[in-house]
Amino acid sequence: MAKQQKDNQFVKEIADMTADFPQWYTDVVLKTQLVDYGPVKGTMVIRPYGYEIWEHIQEELDRRFKATGHKNAYFPMLIPYSYLVKEADHVEGFAPEVALVTHIGDTPLDEKLVVRPTSETIICSMFAKWVQSYRDLPVLVNQWANVVRWEKTTRPFLRTSEFLWQEGHTLHRTEEEAREETMRMLEVYREFMQNVLAIDVLTGVKTEKEKFAGAVATYSMEAMMLDGKSLQAGTSHYLGQNFANAFEIKYLDSDGALKNPYQTSWGVSTRLIGALIMAHGDQRGLKLPPRVAPVQVVIVPIAYHKEGVLEKASEVAAALKNAGVRVELDDRDQSPGWKFNEWEMKGVPVRIEIGPRDIENGQAVAVRRDTHEKSILSLDGLCEEIPALLDEIHENMFKQSHEFLHSRIDVCADMNEMKVALDKGHFVKTMWCGCRECEDKIKAELSATSRVLPFDQTPIGDKCVCCGKPASKVLYFAKSY
Amino acid sequence: MAKQQKDNQFVKEIADMTADFPQWYTDVVLKTQLVDYGPVKGTMVIRPYGYEIWEHIQEELDRRFKATGHKNAYFPMLIPYSYLVKEADHVEGFAPEVALVTHIGDTPLDEKLVVRPTSETIICSMFAKWVQSYRDLPVLVNQWANVVRWEKTTRPFLRTSEFLWQEGHTLHRTEEEAREETMRMLEVYREFMQNVLAIDVLTGVKTEKEKFAGAVATYSMEAMMLDGKSLQAGTSHYLGQNFANAFEIKYLDSDGALKNPYQTSWGVSTRLIGALIMAHGDQRGLKLPPRVAPVQVVIVPIAYHKEGVLEKASEVAAALKNAGVRVELDDRDQSPGWKFNEWEMKGVPVRIEIGPRDIENGQAVAVRRDTHEKSILSLDGLCEEIPALLDEIHENMFKQSHEFLHSRIDVCADMNEMKVALDKGHFVKTMWCGCRECEDKIKAELSATSRVLPFDQTPIGDKCVCCGKPASKVLYFAKSY
Numbered sequence: 011m012a013k014q015q016k017d018n019q020f021v022k023e024i025a026d027m028t029a030d031f032p033q034w035y036t037d038v039v040l041k042t043q044l045v046d047y048g049p050v051k052g053t054m055v056i057r058p059y060g061y062e063i064w065e066h067i068q069e070e071l072d073r074r075f076k077a078t079g080h081k082n083a084y085f086p087m088l089i090p091y092s093y094l095v096k097e098a099d100h101v102e103g104f105a106p107e108v109a110l111v112t113h114i115g116d117t118p119l120d121e122k123l124v125v126r127p128t129s130e131t132i133i134c135s136m137f138a139k140w141v142q143s144y145r146d147l148p149v150l151v152n153q154w155a156n157v158v159r160w161e162k163t164t165r166p167f168l169r170t171s172e173f174l175w176q177e178g179h180t181l182h183r184t185e186e187e188a189r190e191e192t193m194r195m196l197e198v199y200r201e202f203m204q205n206v207l208a209i210d211v212l213t214g215v216k217t218e219k220e221k222f223a224g225a226v227a228t229y230s231m232e233a234m235m236l237d238g239k240s241l242q243a244g245t246s247h248y249l250g251q252n253f254a255n256a257f258e259i260k261y262l263d264s265d266g267a268l269k270n271p272y273q274t275s276w277g278v279s280t281r282l283i284g285a286l287i288m289a290h291g292d293q294r295g296l297k298l299p300p301r302v303a304p305v306q307v308v309i310v311p312i313a314y315h316k317e318g319v320l321e322k323a324s325e326v327a328a329a330l331k332n333a334g335v336r337v338e339l340d341d342r343d344q345s346p347g348w349k350f351n352e353w354e355m356k357g358v359p360v361r362i363e364i365g366p367r368d369i370e371n372g373q374a375v376a377v378r379r380d381t382h383e384k385s386i387l388s389l390d391g392l393c394e395e396i397p398a399l400l401d402e403i404h405e406n407m408f409k410q411s412h413e414f415l416h417s418r419i420d421v422c423a424d425m426n427e428m429k430v431a432l433d434k435g436h437f438v439k440t441m442w443c444g445c446r447e448c449e450d451k452i453k454a455e456l457s458a459t460s461r462v463l464p465f466d467q468t469p470i471g472d473k474c475v476c477c478g479k480p481a482s483k484v485l486y487f488a489k490s491y
Numbered sequence: 492m493a494k495q496q497k498d499n500q501f502v503k504e505i506a507d508m509t510a511d512f513p514q515w516y517t518d519v520v521l522k523t524q525l526v527d528y529g530p531v532k533g534t535m536v537i538r539p540y541g542y543e544i545w546e547h548i549q550e551e552l553d554r555r556f557k558a559t560g561h562k563n564a565y566f567p568m569l570i571p572y573s574y575l576v577k578e579a580d581h582v583e584g585f586a587p588e589v590a591l592v593t594h595i596g597d598t599p600l601d602e603k604l605v606v607r608p609t610s611e612t613i614i615c616s617m618f619a620k621w622v623q624s625y626r627d628l629p630v631l632v633n634q635w636a637n638v639v640r641w642e643k644t645t646r647p648f649l650r651t652s653e654f655l656w657q658e659g660h661t662l663h664r665t666e667e668e669a670r671e672e673t674m675r676m677l678e679v680y681r682e683f684m685q686n687v688l689a690i691d692v693l694t695g696v697k698t699e700k701e702k703f704a705g706a707v708a709t710y711s712m713e714a715m716m717l718d719g720k721s722l723q724a725g726t727s728h729y730l731g732q733n734f735a736n737a738f739e740i741k742y743l744d745s746d747g748a749l750k751n752p753y754q755t756s757w758g759v760s761t762r763l764i765g766a767l768i769m770a771h772g773d774q775r776g777l778k779l780p781p782r783v784a785p786v787q788v789v790i791v792p793i794a795y796h797k798e799g800v801l802e803k804a805s806e807v808a809a810a811l812k813n814a815g816v817r818v819e820l821d822d823r824d825q826s827p828g829w830k831f832n833e834w835e836m837k838g839v840p841v842r843i844e845i846g847p848r849d850i851e852n853g854q855a856v857a858v859r860r861d862t863h864e865k866s867i868l869s870l871d872g873l874c875e876e877i878p879a880l881l882d883e884i885h886e887n888m889f890k891q892s893h894e895f896l897h898s899r900i901d902v903c904a905d906m907n908e909m910k911v912a913l914d915k916g917h918f919v920k921t922m923w924c925g926c927r928e929c930e931d932k933i934k935a936e937l938s939a940t941s942r943v944l945p946f947d948q949t950p951i952g953d954k955c956v957c958c959g960k961p962a963s964k965v966l967y968f969a970k971s972y
Binding site: 049050054088136 | 534545
């Protein structure tokens with residue numbers, strides 16, 4: 011009974027995820043100290059436990075970007091307002107939500123400056139200066155930076171006035187090469203989601219309505235959150251020559267002609283932290299994918315005042331650390347039950363318990379966060395067993411994410427079916443005529459938006475789910491973040 | 492003669508460093524593509540070759556910060572104006588140069604927002620929320636971020652409207668602990684300058700006039716540039732309880748009393764890239780310290796159209812890469828002489844030349860950037876020899892920096908001696924009465940500023956260099972960046 015009460019202590023502080031998912035999310039991100047609210051509306055403070063997740067996301071992605079030939083650079087955050095307006099769709103999309111710097115101290119500026127909401131415009135102005143010949147192509151750069159987009163409704167990690175992200179920007183000699191790059195980076199993202207965050211995604215192209223302001227085509231990956239909503243987790247844009255035209259980026263081709271290069275951009279952000287919380291969490295709190303967990307293994311000594319226990323626990327911690335495991339020894343003056351629950355809430359993938367009897371037997375107890383399964387491991391073998399266990403947890407979490415997603419996609423033929431599916435928190439796979447009006451109507455009536463046109467366009471019907479007219483496009487709809 | 496001309500091609504494009512050092516600097520940073528000017532006054536674009544230096548600086552420092560117990564976090568960039576004014580000295584120091592966000596799109600904000608020039612104010616507002624008990628102390632956080640300070644005269648890396656930096660912020664239970672932290676981080680910086688950037692520095696405390704706006708005491712490290720000017724390369728501030736008071740950070744101590752904690756902050760920035768350029772460069776261009784060089788070794792194949800040359804060069808490159816060396820194989824269609832000069836300009840520490848005859852003899856030629864010394868290395872031993880050679884180059888570069896600095900410090904007893912020393916591009920070590928008026932007078936008459944009061948305060952005289960009154964403080968003066 012005492013055990014039961016302790017078990018419930020942390021859980022009780024977290025709203026019921028089935029009854030109030032948004033409140034569950036807020037409780038979890040605040041109580042686990044991932045994040046806090048900043049003083050300015052819609053801003054967030056990323057606390058050390060949250061920021062370390064971001065650091066691991068960065069390491070993993072940065073390695074992949076470099077392996078595909080990209081180099082990092084840094085472009086100024088403050089952009090002349092006149093740049094923003096050069097690409098017509100771009101300014102329409104971003105102008106209402108940009109933060110404007112108008113003064114330095116008491117002195118007004120001659121031209122107001124935009125705090126970057128994204129960097130296409132300033133980067134293109136530099137590309138125009140740097141690129142002269144086909145020999146200068148391709149240009150493959152990436153930037154890790156903060157951006158500001160003023161949002162009406164905000165939520166930590168998911169939608170904040172300022173967020174951290176990476177934005178890749180590339181220039182190519184041919185359309186084909188640029189389209190290949192767009193797809194390559196979408197695949198880099200998808201593979202990262204699977205192999206690092208353990209989240210399955212749907213990929214495909216956005217409709218005209220949902221594409222990036224200034225792009226020819228936007229490719230996206232969509233992840234299903236535990237409440238059945240879709241989260242756009244990353245995008246890769248084929249920009250064609252839109253920005254190259256607007257910013258007069260020209261190169262002398264080998265045939266002696268001046269041409270505009272073809273362009274891409276692609277990005278993911280701190281929103282990914284929101285994604286992994288809502289894709290994996292449970293009523294006890296976070297369930298962190300092992301490859302980005304700040305603490306992969308926590309060691310809780312049992313009866314740690316007894317001789318030799320803390321010594322042995324420290325020894326194990328040092329050995330695991332040496333084997334490349336991110337390990338923490340919890341030697342605080344609290345009961346083991348309290349510690350178990352706190353670390354469960356914080357989503358640590360594996361807990362190791364070591365007590366006097368375990369030491370006698372040369373063993374330890376390992377408890378998985380994903381399945382709550384206990385196993386007895388030999389102390390001698392821990393440095394091989396634990397990394398393998400972390401991989402197993404990763405695979406299991408991905409499998410769950412995969413099954414969750416694919417068991418909740420309903421094929422719908424009309425609006426009624428669609429409503430039923432959406433109310434259950436499912437995604438809808440359906441046929442669409444291709445017109446904007448139907449998308450608008452679905453949004454108005456069912457609060458769902460189109461997510462992606464999947465690459466596999468094998469028809470699943472021949473009439474539009476909305477207007478009933480002939481339809482040839484397969485499209486996913488869902489409620490979304 | 493043809494060789495001579497090629498040798499001179501790049502050098503001729505760079506201004507004479509003895510005749511016009513500022514122009515030499517500008518030529519070097521632009522031609523080596525470290526940096527470019529941004530469209531907004533005083534901003535810079537850090538290009539891939541420059542950014543990679545910053546990445547290595549970040550890796551090295553971040554490791555040291557974590558080893559001393561700090562964790563990274565991220566605080567919002569936009570700060571309510573009312574926060575800036577809470578600490579009186581702080582607002583006086585920063586208000587004239589802050590960028591202000593006043594509008595979102597067309598809509599004016601209720602309260603104008605400051606783009607952070609530094610983050611003490613916003614971080615303290617969060618600390619006030621997070622810290623309740625002595626058990627919450629110490630708080631040891633660091634942030635990697637961009638900051639904006641509008642400057643009248645700007646120079647890439649040295650002084651720009653926006654720059655990248657890290658800012659550590661810590662809270663402690665006692666003054667003693669906070670003062671220890673201030674010194675610990677100054678020493679982390681000094682050790683980093685020596686062992687990573689190969690630059691010797693003077694350390695000590697700033698005068699009241701030169702200290703950080705809001706600090707009790709500012710400790711600094713000062714590096715001597717090749718033109719004899721001093722560059723403040725990093726600072727560590729003991730903030731006492733100034734900000735804790737202003738932001739009402741209070742903790743319940745074990746004695747039951749509410750107390751203000753003691754605070755520190757410390758930072759270095761992309762200015763360090765400027766420091767390493769001006770501490771090590773020469774007439775041929777950059778001379779990069781090996782531990783932050785994006786390319787540590789460049790392999791230039793000789794007669795590379797001959798059979799087997801490129802293959803062998805690729806093999807060597809792969810082996811070195813495998814041994815952890817940052818290596819680039821230059822297989823472009825250009826003459827070896829042209830390549831030699833370009834990579835010299837770009838400051839690559841070691842060049843390896845491999846031609847058909849070398850391959851026959853199982854050897855390669857290695858040329859050091861620092862001494863231009865050539866040596867013949869066995870191909871079999873390269874993976875041991877090259878890392879050792881890079882270390883040797885590092886040691887030699889530090890030795891040169893050390894000797895340069897210490898051979899150019901003149902002890903001066905009066906203003907005339909001081910003028911002579913400063914005109915030679917030397918630092919001045921002298922006695923100072925401690926009054927602000929003398930500092931101001933020296934600045935007005937000799938364009939020199941006080942740099943640091945060294946920790947070793949063994950008197951070298953008894954009269955103030957300026958007013959001639961009794962003086963007990965040893966102080967360095969120099970012209971500075």
